[in-house]
Amino acid sequence: MRTSIYKFIEDPIAFKRKLVSWGQQFREITFLDSNSFSDEYSRFDCVLATDAFTSIKTDYDNAFDDLKQYQQTAKDWLFGYLAYDLKNDTEHLKSDNFDGLDFPDLFFFQPKKLFLLKEDQLEIQYLNMCDDEIEEDFENIINYKIETNVPADAVLIQQRISKQHYLDKVSKLLAHINQGDVYEVNFCMEFFAENANINPLEKFLKLNEISQAPFTVFFKNNKQFLLSASPERYIKKEGDILISQPIKGTSKRFLDPVEDELSKNNLAQDPKERAENIMITDLVRNDLSHTAQKASVIVKELCGIYSFLQVHQMISTITSKMDLKYAPVDALRTTFPMGSMTGAPKYAAMEIIEKLEETKRGLYSGAVGYFSPNGDFDFNVVIRSILYNQEKHYVSFSVGSAITSLSIPEKEYEECLLKAKAMHEVLQ
Template identity: 70%
Template sequence: MRTSIHKPVDNPKLFKKQLLYWSQQYREIIYLDSNDYPQVYSSYDCVVAVDAFTSVKTDFHNAFEDLKQYQQISKDWLFGYLSYDLKNNTESLSSTNFDGLHFPDLFFFQPKKLFLLKGNQLEIKYLNFCDDEVEMDFRKITTTPDIEENLEEKLIVQQRISKKEYINKVSNAIEHIQRGDIYELNFCMEFFAEHAIINPIEKFSLLNEISQPPFATFFKNDKHFLLSATPERYLRKDGDRIISQPIKGTAKRFTDSVKDLDSRNNLASDPKERSENIMITDLVRNDLSKTAQKGSVEVTELCGIYSFLQVHQMITTIISKIENQYAAVDVIKTTFPMGSMTGAPKIAAMKIIEELEETKRGLYSGAVGYFKPDGDFDFNVVIRSILYNQERKYVSFSVGSAITSLSIPEKEYEECLLKARAMRKVLGDLV
């Protein structure tokens, strides 16, 4: 059983940082930070869960069924991730491309210690609750000093696909579209560094500071790390309501306010960006309908423009109401992977992705989040993220864009470089 204790927090911004640093002593950590970004659908400003009491780790075989059983039996808070390659669990698909990271396909854990922050109110929920332990931890957290900046060597970040190869592959994707094989394809490429030694918490702090997205994530499972500055929500369940918010459409930010407004307005009216967003909106509507009450799927905002520190994004919000016969994991299984990271039609697009891309996606373009004891959940989309296997000394991040019949390969390449900029800067590959 979990028992809750509530405490006021004088300085929430400082407390979040102290909580993150304090958590580093544990083998399993998940830190979720909204960075005070204004959101319609939000439960907490920050969530931190540490120290696994139980966990489930598996490859894609029967992964959703394993997760469903784990969630229904535990009936507790669960935190973890779903890798993109869980697609192989639901469709006749495979993933044979290069994998330098070697993360499990699925990992979730039931934390012993959980912290939920909203405004200046903190809720602490421990398993096997002990007042003395909570008070001792709280004192340690609030007296945790800043980490010292460690000026590591700059990493040499390499590109898995050259510009020439990228343009050829995107041209190939456009040929598929012109033949009618698909309507849209999300094509991604990897940047990586070998023999890499980094300080994950420092790199995450830098990435989060220069991006400040609504779904920032620091995740640790022993030697596996995710440092994410993603702006995208995959799926949220709130009672019988399901919310999906796919992103399709990106534009550069400018320090000049006039240029920045022009960039935002151009994104809003760009026919290519709108068409790719609307195609994925239709795909998500169809996915949600598989578990929805009849007539309940609704687009509440189409092609809304949202500004983040690095880029402007085009975001659509789709909601549905879940039929009583379906469990929480059923909604995830029937919508995964998220349409914004595949293309349409989804299965045909994923087959072509496997042919054209050279890296196994793994956790990139998967999802990280949590289940509540009642089955409600919230998951992001793993983009704008650095992945690190500390044991193999391998650092990786990938970026991609949506290819449509209107795509110009050189412009798609420039969009990828724009999305890669924050991660390259954090890793010391850009000044």
């Protein structure tokens, strides 16, 4: 059982920074920030869950069954992630590529302490065992002094795949597409740093400041960190409604308003970008149909254009009504990994990805989010993200783009560098 109390927050933006900073003292943290982005599906502006009472950590083997049991038994708030390689639980696939990060494939925890912020109203929910700490903790957060100008070592970022090697691999992907093996493949490459010592909170605050993405996450599990400026929702469950919002299609932002508007309009009309978005929308429709009531899968918006600080993006919204015979975790099992990070057909795309990519994706292109006590959930797509294993002193971020028959290898490479820009800037 939880004790709930409400507080008025005078300056929500300053409070959010204090909240995530205060949370650093705990072994487990999930901090979610919408950065004031609001649509009809938004529930909170910011959430902090911290200090695990119970948790689950596992590799991909039977992972979804284990999560289902955990969620149905706990019937409480659960926060955590699904790594990309959970594909090996649902399909006859494997992951043998290099992994410098060594994160578990699945990790969720039941927080003792939970903060839910909407505009200037804060709800604090503590498990009864520690509810006598609410007032003292709130005072400590309000009075928290954030360290600024934290000294940091230089981080030497290396590129796992050279430009020429990348162009060669995209040519191989185009050959697969021309042979009819696949229509579209999301191909990714890693940037990394070894012997790296970074301050994860300081890097996160900087990344969030320059990106202000709607599905931003700071995640910590002891010595393992995710700093994510994701613009993309993977899937949300609200009652019996599922909402998926894949992103496919990217263009640059410009300081000049005229040039910026032109970039936005060009994205909206680009046949290649529209084709890749429509392919993935179709794949998501098919994924949602596995748990849907008959004739309930609807494309609510096709190829909508949304602007973020770093880029313009093309986003579609697909919804369905879940058949009541399915549990919440079944909706994740039948849609994961998200189509925007695989390609179409999904199985063939994942097989080719494994052969041509040189790094195990791990948490990159997985999902972070939460279950509420009634079984609703909301998960992002882990992109535009920095991953850090403090114990191994290894920093990693990956970027990718969708390869279709209309792809020009040089332009795909440029798109990857555009997506990598914010992470590069933060780590310098």
